[in-house]
Amino acid sequence: MRTTLASPPLAVALYQEAADRLGFTTRILDPEFGFLWELEDGRGVRRTICGAKVPINDASAAQISGDKHYGGIVLERAGFRVPSTARCLSPAKFGHGEYASRCGPAPALEFARERGFPLVVKPNRLSHGRGVRRVVDEASMVAAIDDVFAADDIALVQTFATGREFRLDLLDGEFLVGYEREALVARGDGVRTIAELLAACDPRYGDPVESAVRLAEVERSTLLAERAGGSLATVLAAGTDLDFSGGVMNLNRCATARVIDDLPPAWSDWCRRVAETMHLRHIGIDLRVASLDADPSEAVILETNSAPLVNQIAHMGHRERAIESLMRVLRALTEPSPLPPLGLG
Known part of the structure; x- marks a missing residue:
């Protein structure tokens, strides 16, 4: 009620x-x-x-998970694979103290000379894919770092993990919901407009309300301007594909997804170990790996989330699955945990 x-x-x-x-x-x-x-x-x-932000997780554990760099340190120390990272501090925040030498793009430039491109630039704390960019040279990297500093005091520059990208949510060691992120691609047929093609591959782009937000993100892409005159009303020729993801997969940006019904046992065990390592009862794990048929030890963990959302899954036609997962979270919140404290049992 x-x-x-x-x-x-x-x-x-x-x-x-x-x-x-x-x-x-x-x-x-x-x-x-x-x-x-x-x-x-x-x-x-x-x-x-x-x-x-349902208060089911320990506050300190949630804070560490929300710091992408610190979360990566904890996971790597436990033997999990994470991207190699350079941390750049905002000159406006740290430029006059003991960390001045780590300010600006200098750490990233040194990192890029060692690792090469492409790399990924992301804010240390923001969520929903905000400020995350795949960069291919020093100029685009420095510009991306400057953009991060407008919203976050720390910019991370990371090696680009290959493979397919997955989000896996767990509660008390049990699988809740998951999906594979996929590139948002308009595949031309010579008949339909770009807007119609996108609606055909993801229902959010045809929804009367949600489509305004989703299509606005596409309209901001340089690809639309370069290949389609900046218009969603352009009819793509048959055989013409436009990939709007830009190499960065996020359902709040230009990506779509395929929902996963269940996990292989080896992956369930691996996810439980990640949750135990982060001391999180409710966790979302973002990772890249060749496939879920691969050995989980091959996965690269991009980040974890202590308050995973199911908004976009609901928008994509899986509202019942989303609601069921949240019911389990609320039950767990209002009842004693059936498990011993994570990492201590």
Whole structure:
């Protein structure tokens, strides 16, 4: 049951629907924006929550996971593969102290001379793919680092991991939901426009509401300007493909996905070890590997997430799967954990 008519953000609305099915009560505490809300399970358990950051994980573990560089250090120390990384500090924040020598693009330039291109530039703390770019030379790398500094005090420059890209979400060591990210590609047939081709390969691009956000991202791409005159109404010739992903896969940017129903046992065990290493009950693991038929030890972990979202999965026609996963999270939040503390059992 809900006690407000406020229209919250999708992440909160999905949790509200999950709570409704469990017979829980939710209240929006900030009706102006809808991010702050309260959950009550009817048995005296009441939690105040901001957005989708359900307080099921240890706060320190969540903080380390949210720092991509520190998270990588923890995972590598435990024997997992992660990208090699150079860390560049913002001159505006660190330029006048003991870390001044690590400011600006100098660490990245040295790293690039050792590792070569392509590389990936990303903010240390931002999420949803914001500021992540694949770069192919020093000029594009320095520009990408400067862009990161507009939003984050630390820019990471990493080796580019090859293979297919997956997101795997777990709760208390059990698989919740997962998907393989795929490039958003408009494949010309000489009949349909780019907008129509994109809607055919991903339902979000044909949704009356969501399409405005998704297509705006495509319209900002240089590829559309270079190959289609900047217009989504362009009819692509048969045999012409436009890959809008730019080598960076994120469902909040120009990528799509295929939902995974289950994990092979070896991968389930591997994911549990990642969760134990990060001390996270609820975790999203972003990784690249040749396939899920490969040995999990071959995977490169790009980052982990302590509050994984299922918004885009719901938009892509898998709302029921998304709601079911959130119901499991809310049950776990309001009941004692069936497992010993991660890493200590």
